[in-house]
Amino acid sequence: MLVYVARRLGSMVATMLVVGIIVFFIVHSVPGDITSALLGQEASPAQIEALRQRLNLDQPIPAQFFAWFGGVVRGDLGSSHYMRMPVVEAIAQRIEPTVMLALFSTLVAVALGLSLGVVAAIRHNTLTDYVVMLVAMLGLSLPTFWLGLLMILLFAVNLQWLPAAGYVSIKESPLDTVRYLIMPALALGFSQAAVIARMTRASMLDSLREDFVRTARSKGLPEPRVILRHALRNAMLPVLTVIGLSIATVAGGVVVTETVFNIPGAGRLVIESVQRRDYPVIQGAVIAVAFVYALVNLLVDLSYLGLDPRVRYA
Amino acid sequence: MRHPSNRLVIVLLLLAALGLASTAFAQGEPHHGGSLRVAITGDPPALDPHTSTAVIVLEVASHIVEYLYVRDADGLVQPMLAAALPEVSDDGLTYTIRIREGVPFHDGQILTADDVVASLDRWRTIGFGRAYISDAEISAVSPHTVEIVLPEPVGVLTSILGWSEGAAVIYPASLIEEVGERPIDSPIGTGPYRLKEWRRGQEVVIERFEGYVGLDSDPSGDAGRKNAYLDEIRFIAVPDAATRQAGLESGEFDVNYRAAASDLELIEASNRMYSWMMRPGYNYIAIINHASPVMQDPNVRRALTAAIDVYPLVLGAFGNDEVFALSPSIVPREYGSMYNDQAGVQFYNVGDPELAASLLAESDYDGTPIRWLTSRDYDYQYRGTLIAVDQVSAVGFDSEIIVRDWATTVSIRSDPTAWDVFIGNFTIAPEPEMIAYLTPTYLNSYPGSPAYRDAMDRLAQTTDPAERQAIWAEGQHAFYEDAAAIQMANTFLLNAYSSNVHVEARYFLFQAWNTWKE
Numbered sequence: 001m002l003v004y005v006a007r008r009l010g011s012m013v014a015t016m017l018v019v020g021i022i023v024f025f026i027v028h029s030v031p032g033d034i035t036s037a038l039l040g041q042e043a044s045p046a047q048i049e050a051l052r053q054r055l056n057l058d059q060p061i062p063a064q065f066f067a068w069f070g071g072v073v074r075g076d077l078g079s080s081h082y083m084r085m086p087v088v089e090a091i092a093q094r095i096e097p098t099v100m101l102a103l104f105s106t107l108v109a110v111a112l113g114l115s116l117g118v119v120a121a122i123r124h125n126t127l128t129d130y131v132v133m134l135v136a137m138l139g140l141s142l143p144t145f146w147l148g149l150l151m152i153l154l155f156a157v158n159l160q161w162l163p164a165a166g167y168v169s170i171k172e173s174p175l176d177t178v179r180y181l182i183m184p185a186l187a188l189g190f191s192q193a194a195v196i197a198r199m200t201r202a203s204m205l206d207s208l209r210e211d212f213v214r215t216a217r218s219k220g221l222p223e224p225r226v227i228l229r230h231a232l233r234n235a236m237l238p239v240l241t242v243i244g245l246s247i248a249t250v251a252g253g254v255v256v257t258e259t260v261f262n263i264p265g266a267g268r269l270v271i272e273s274v275q276r277r278d279y280p281v282i283q284g285a286v287i288a289v290a291f292v293y294a295l296v297n298l299l300v301d302l303s304y305l306g307l308d309p310r311v312r313y314a
Numbered sequence: 315m316r317h318p319s320n321r322l323v324i325v326l327l328l329l330a331a332l333g334l335a336s337t338a339f340a341q342g343e344p345h346h347g348g349s350l351r352v353a354i355t356g357d358p359p360a361l362d363p364h365t366s367t368a369v370i371v372l373e374v375a376s377h378i379v380e381y382l383y384v385r386d387a388d389g390l391v392q393p394m395l396a397a398a399l400p401e402v403s404d405d406g407l408t409y410t411i412r413i414r415e416g417v418p419f420h421d422g423q424i425l426t427a428d429d430v431v432a433s434l435d436r437w438r439t440i441g442f443g444r445a446y447i448s449d450a451e452i453s454a455v456s457p458h459t460v461e462i463v464l465p466e467p468v469g470v471l472t473s474i475l476g477w478s479e480g481a482a483v484i485y486p487a488s489l490i491e492e493v494g495e496r497p498i499d500s501p502i503g504t505g506p507y508r509l510k511e512w513r514r515g516q517e518v519v520i521e522r523f524e525g526y527v528g529l530d531s532d533p534s535g536d537a538g539r540k541n542a543y544l545d546e547i548r549f550i551a552v553p554d555a556a557t558r559q560a561g562l563e564s565g566e567f568d569v570n571y572r573a574a575a576s577d578l579e580l581i582e583a584s585n586r587m588y589s590w591m592m593r594p595g596y597n598y599i600a601i602i603n604h605a606s607p608v609m610q611d612p613n614v615r616r617a618l619t620a621a622i623d624v625y626p627l628v629l630g631a632f633g634n635d636e637v638f639a640l641s642p643s644i645v646p647r648e649y650g651s652m653y654n655d656q657a658g659v660q661f662y663n664v665g666d667p668e669l670a671a672s673l674l675a676e677s678d679y680d681g682t683p684i685r686w687l688t689s690r691d692y693d694y695q696y697r698g699t700l701i702a703v704d705q706v707s708a709v710g711f712d713s714e715i716i717v718r719d720w721a722t723t724v725s726i727r728s729d730p731t732a733w734d735v736f737i738g739n740f741t742i743a744p745e746p747e748m749i750a751y752l753t754p755t756y757l758n759s760y761p762g763s764p765a766y767r768d769a770m771d772r773l774a775q776t777t778d779p780a781e782r783q784a785i786w787a788e789g790q791h792a793f794y795e796d797a798a799a800i801q802m803a804n805t806f807l808l809n810a811y812s813s814n815v816h817v818e819a820r821y822f823l824f825q826a827w828n829t830w831k832e
Contacts, residue, residue: 030721030722031718031721031722031725031726032719032721032722032723032724032725033721033725036720036721036724036725037359037721038359038360038365038366039359039365039366039367039368040359040366040367040368040369040371040479040480041367041368041740041741041750042367042442042479042480042741042750043366043367043480044444044445044755045728045755046444047440047441047444048728050440082357082359083357083514083515084497084499085514090514090515093513093514093515094515149556149560152557152560152564153560156560156561156563156564156566157560157563157564160564160565163564163566164557164560164561164563164564164566165552165557165560165561165566166550166561166566259553259554259557260554260556260557261557262550262551262552262553262554262557262561264513264515264516264551268515268553269515272356272357272515272553275691275719275720275721276721277721
């Protein structure tokens with residue numbers, strides 16, 4: 001298994017390099033550069049040209065590529081033109097809110113999705129099932145930003161129960177971190193909960209029809225034990241795959257959610273960097289996202305080992 | 315029947331509203347203390363006005379740094395770090411500026427002429443001053459006197475030294491020596507607040523500078539006394555306008571810097587907040603690319619101008635007629651002496667399709683589509699462009715709308731072959747020479763008609779205010795006659811404040827001195 005993990009880690013590095021090369025040429029093929037964001041609209045052509053020279057933006061694209069790629073190979077992702085700090089430091093400063101939001105959203109999605117899916121399966125073709133599936137359909141259909149804005153209006157503006165925007169670091173006040181993350185995590189986790197609920201329901205329905213469930217019931221096992229220990233555990237493999245995918249989707253969804261709830265995370269950093277054409281940050285952030293995506297996939301694959309003893313990696 | 319809990323909710327909401335209303339109307343005396351949370355549109359690109367003309371840079375930095383001159387509420391230049399207006403030699407080539415004594419920087423150094431010389435030298439090397447005094451000799455003739463010797467007269471020098479965007483702010487010479495031409499990210503100034511922390515992408519926190527030595531005169535515009543009542547001001551980056559407004563309503567923020575015009579009615583109807591419109595704001599105009607072949611024909615430009623009905627266009631763009639004022643004057647009323655609402659007024663806001671069609675018929679226009687460049691990142695640009703295209707189509711123009719994100723739009727705009735017309739907000743200034751689109755080096759490549767060039771050449775050499783007014787009247791008339799751009803309106807900047815925030819005096823830009831919280 002160690003060989004398998006080592007091979008996967010090796011392919012992750014290769015993937016990130018390829019992603020980096022592709023993203024470099026994509027961002028450099030888009031018109032515009034950072035000078036307008038830095039200098040303002042009234043800057044003179046001479047000021048713009050001087051800044052382009054200072055940032056080496058006047059160099060040919062291949063020269064810029066080799067300068068950047070050489071740094072990447074040495075582990076240096078370059079420096080942000082806008083923030084004037086190393087890209088790694090810029091991302092590191094903004095990673096905590098994103099990780100916390102992704103964690104909370106995933107928690108919401110898994111807790112809601114699994115429980116609703118199980119309930120819908122064991123109440124198959126009843127009003128409960130229909131209501132749960134309707135909620136799941138709503139979750140899939142409602143755009144995250146719209147749901148977020150509605151929640152802000154209700155819980156922050158009208159009821160004033162929760163803060164409308166922002167983030168407090170867990171190092172400063174864990175309680176405030178939770179308070180600030182409740183709405184964004186719900187807004188972001190809801191749609192993924194719907195996906196997980198639908199998959200859990202379908203997988204559970206299959207599982208509940210299996211002989212081993214009938215056997216368990218005929219042995220006189222209590223129903224909760226039959227559902228949770230026997231049916232759900234066997235239904236979890238496809239659900240786990242969906243959870244893995246939804247973590248990746250959540251990682252993409254934080255971009256919008258962070259903007260709506262003004263969370264100073266890595267997602268918003270990427271959006272702002274794209275708008276400003278802060279090339280080093282865009283490139284560095286995409287490589288980081290590719291790393292997270294690949295890592296989550298690896299962890300999901302490894303988790304199959306714990307759930308299904310038949311699975312072997314070599 | 316209404317549920318009892320509904321009644322309870324209504325009673326509670328009414329009580330809450332009454333409570334809020336009572337605080338809103340409480341009139342307290344100015345007092346020290348508190349933290350002001352200002353939701354701004356994004357992380358400023360710098361805190362160093364020498365390196366950026368972006369308004370947000372100055373609006374945050376002006377609490378920390380100061381410059382020699384500023385403008386009062388009447389648009390007149392007044393001293394700030396200077397002790398008086400400059401003494402100008404008869405030939406207009408030598409400016410002698412005395413500096414106030416005993417003014418401390420945040421690091422404890424005392425302001426001297428050397429600091430001013432180093433700062434002006436940096437400003438004219440890398441900043442806005444390059445276009446005006448790049449060849450001047452700047453020297454300290456005494457510990458508190460600076461002399462600027464020009465190779466030829468610059469009619470607007472005093473004005474430029476007191477201009478806010480890309481401002482000639484004064485830093486300690488030692489800081490400039492240390493940083494050179496790189497942006498100063500930890501500015502040290504003489505202002506009423508000093509930098510406490512800048513968390514990039516998140517917030518800029520400034521705190522009261524207890525050693526501040528300011529002026530005693532009454533506040534007026536940017537001039538006069540600056541009382542730092544607030545202990546701390548947090549400029550929090552909140553790019554989304556709806557989130558800024560929601561945060562103001564929920565009490566997360568005290569100020570929504572740049573509220574959306576569509577929220578104005580909501581703000582005015584609420585007793586928990588109030589609006590403040592910063593005038594004159596910007597000039598909303600359609601700039602014409604004079605490097606484009608189709609725009610070389612004056613009759614094409616005149617036909618375009620005559621086809622535009624300004625009011626419905628600007629109303630459609632901004633959605634509320636309280637946030638703009640139609641104005642034929644290129645220099646706004648608020649900026650004083652160069653305001654002129656008569657010169658060329660017959661060419662302003664014509665909105666006459668028949669006249670436009672006849673001008674078009676007289677032109678060499680061959681049906682080439684007019685390329686309107688715009689961006690949906692700024693709704694007022696996009697909506698205004700759609701309405702303009704509709705209006706000019708009615709008189710026979712064919713149009714092509716190029717819609718891009720803002721960074722791409724800026725890039726395309728700098729290519730003189732890629733566009734014909736661009737509608738947007740442009741910075742206005744007190745003097746015509748300081749308005750970018752009136753200069754030939756700007757992206758609209760306006761070379762100027764002979765009459766316009768003559769007026770601008772004479773203006774550049776003239777310092778006498780009355781003479782300048784007369785010359786600019788000719789220049790503005792020639793600008794209109796040549797249909798150099800389509801002047802439309804002044805569009806104001808809308809800020810929204812929580813009702814417990816009080817502001818002693820109003821300014822052209824956002825400033826939080828002379829401001830206190832209940």
